[in-house]
Amino acid sequence: MIARGATIALAAVALVAAGATRAAAQHCHVDVPAVRPAGTTPPPVAVTLATRFTAGAARVPALTTPAMIERGYQGADLIVDVTWRRLTGEARLGAFRVDDHGVGVDDLAASLAAELTPRRAPIAVSALAGLTLPTGDADAGRGMGHVMVAGGVIAHGRWGRVAADGTVTYARAIGDAAAHAAHAHGAELWPLIDPMSPEEVTVDLGARVAVGASGVSLRGSGMFGQPLGHGDPRLIVTGGVGYGRGRYQVEASLGVPAMSDAFIARGQLALAYHY
Numbered sequence: 001m002i003a004r005g006a007t008i009a010l011a012a013v014a015l016v017a018a019g020a021t022r023a024a025a026q027h028c029h030v031d032v033p034a035v036r037p038a039g040t041t042p043p044p045v046a047v048t049l050a051t052r053f054t055a056g057a058a059r060v061p062a063l064t065t066p067a068m069i070e071r072g073y074q075g076a077d078l079i080v081d082v083t084w085r086r087l088t089g090e091a092r093l094g095a096f097r098v099d100d101h102g103v104g105v106d107d108l109a110a111s112l113a114a115e116l117t118p119r120r121a122p123i124a125v126s127a128l129a130g131l132t133l134p135t136g137d138a139d140a141g142r143g144m145g146h147v148m149v150a151g152g153v154i155a156h157g158r159w160g161r162v163a164a165d166g167t168v169t170y171a172r173a174i175g176d177a178a179a180h181a182a183h184a185h186g187a188e189l190w191p192l193i194d195p196m197s198p199e200e201v202t203v204d205l206g207a208r209v210a211v212g213a214s215g216v217s218l219r220g221s222g223m224f225g226q227p228l229g230h231g232d233p234r235l236i237v238t239g240g241v242g243y244g245r246g247r248y249q250v251e252a253s254l255g256v257p258a259m260s261d262a263f264i265a266r267g268q269l270a271l272a273y274h275y
Contacts, residue, residue, distance in 0.1 A: 044084070044085065045082070045083065045084050046081075046082070046083040046274065046275065047080070047081065047082050047083075047274070047275040048079075048080070048081040048082075048272055048273070048274050048275070049078075049079070049080060049272070049273050049275075050078075050079040050080075050081070050270055050271060050272035050273070051076055051077060051078055051079065051270070051271050052076065052077045052079060052094075052268055052269070052270040052271075053074075053075075053076045053268065053269045053270075054073070054074065054075055054076070054077070054094075054096075054193075054266065054267070054268050055072070055073070055074045055266070055267050055268075056072065056073055056074075056193075056263050056264070056265065056266035056267070057070055057071065057072040057073070057263065057264045057265065057266075058070070058071055058073075058192055058195075058261070058262070058263040058264055059071075059261055059264065060141075060192065070264065071098065071099045071100070071141070071192060072098075072099045073096050073097065073098045073099070073141070073192060073193055074096065074097050075094050075095050075096030075097060075103075075106070075193070076094060076095065077092050077093065077094035077106075078092070078093055078094070079091070079092045079272075080092075086114055086115040087112065087113070087114055087115075088112070088113045088115075088126070089110070089111070089112045089113075090109075090110065090111050090112075091108070091109070091110045092108070092109045092110075093105060093106070093108045093109070093135070094106045094193075096142055096193055098140050098141050098142060098192060098193075101137070101139075101140035101141065101142075102140070104136065104137050104140060104142055105135055105136055105142065106135070106136040106142040106143055106191075106193050106194065107132045107133060107134055107135055107136045107142070107143045107144060107148075107191075107194065108132070108133045108135045109130070109131070109132045109133075110130070110131050110132075110133075111128060111129065111130035111131070111150075112128070112129050112130075113126040113127065113128050113129075113154055114126055114127050122157060122158075123155055123156065123157040124155070124156045124157070125153060125154070125155050126153070126154045126155075127151075127152075127153060127154075128150070128151060128152045128153060128154050128167070128169065129149075129150070129151050130148075130149065130150035130151070130152075130169070130171070131147070131148070131149055131150075132144065132147065132148040132149075132150075133147060134146055134147060136191070136193070138191060140192075141191045141192025141193060142191060142192070142193050143191055143193075144173070144191055144194075144196065145191075146173050146174060146175050147173070147174040147175070148171055148172070148173055148174070148196070149171070149172060149174060150169045150170060150171035150172070151169065151170055152167060152168050152169030152170060153167070153168050154166070154167045155167075161209055161210040162207065162208070162209055162210075163207065163208045164205075164206070164207045164208075165205075165206050165207075166203070166204065166205045166206075167202075167203070167204040168201070168202070168203050168204075169201070169202050169204075170200075170201050171196065171199070171200055171201075171202065172198070172199045173198040173199065195234070195262045195263070196225070197225065197227035197228075197229075197230075197231030197232075198227075198229070198230075198231070199227065199228040199229055200225050200226055200227045200228055200231065201225075201226050201228065202223060202224065202225045202226070203223070203224045203226075204221065204222070204223040204224075205221060205222055205223075206219060206220065206221030206222070206238075207219070207220060207221070208242070214243075215243050215244045215245050216241065216242070216243050217241070217242045217243075217244075218239075218240075218241055218242075219238075219239070219240045219241070219242060219251075219253070220237075220238070220239050220240075221237075221238045221239075222235060222236065222237050222238070222258075223235070223236045223238070224259075232260045232261075233259060233260060234257060234259055234260035234262045235257065235258040235259035235260070236255050236256070236257055236258070236262060237255065237256060237257075237258045238253050238254065238255035238256075239253065239254060239255075240252055240253030240254065240268075241253075247273055247274045247275070248271075248272070248273055248274075249270075249271070249272040249273075249274070250269070250270065250271050250272070251269070251270045251272075252267070252268070252269050252270075253267070253268050253270075254266070254267050254268075255267075255268070
């Protein structure tokens with residue numbers, strides 16, 4: 001209950017602040033880079049540095065009894081985005097504390113998006129490729145214990161004060177699917193920090209609405225993951241508030257599962273600086 005309380009407290013404090021206009025690097029699936037807004041022309045080279053603080057809790061099987069226990073986690077990611085012409089790359093690595101398992105890094109994630117549509121197209125579409133390396137401790141819930149690869153498509157459109165985005169990805173573990181489940185202690189969704197299935201299709205849809213002329217925006221999104229083979233489908237619903245001023249952006253969000261038990265609740269606070 002303490003871990004769950006910490007999650008809600010972080011989210012409540014964060015929601016009093018405000019947040020960024022990027023819709024990238026969401027936990028629970030392979031990260032995607034922050035592609036340019038539709039109808040805009042970015043500079044030849046653009047760099048974004050960001051950090052994301054996360055507090056969450058999940059129910060996991062106990063090792064000694066058939067009962068389920070709550071396990072909390074708290075940590076932060078360092079995220080780097082680089083855009084060059086029509087290519088945007090992202091790298092992410094975090095460090096997390098997990099109840100009863102100490103502190104350590106999670107899996108290293110990298111992705112690359114290539115813009116397919118003309119610069120002034122009303123809807124920007126990019127092809128996506130992603131890779132996750134097993135740098136985290138799988139037994140502690142900070143990693144998968146294997147390489148994960150993904151490919152997909154990102155779309156983004158803007159109409160006045162409203163922006164919408166969607167991402168469809170296919171992700172697969174490299175190696176036997178048993179390697180994915182061997183460290184899960186019987187849990188279908190693992191690891192604790194970034195739960196995924198060994199092979200799945202995910203659909204992530206979101207929208208953002210600008211509020212007034214102050215730089216404040218509201219965002220809502222839903223992420224559905226459909227395993228191919230064994231695993232539980234999951235639907236994660238997230239709401240947040242953001243604020244952008246000049247090169248600086250901050251965003252706070254709270255996510256809860258509407259389907260499956262990927263986690264109990266999770267609060268995130270992201271800070272970004274654009275060069």
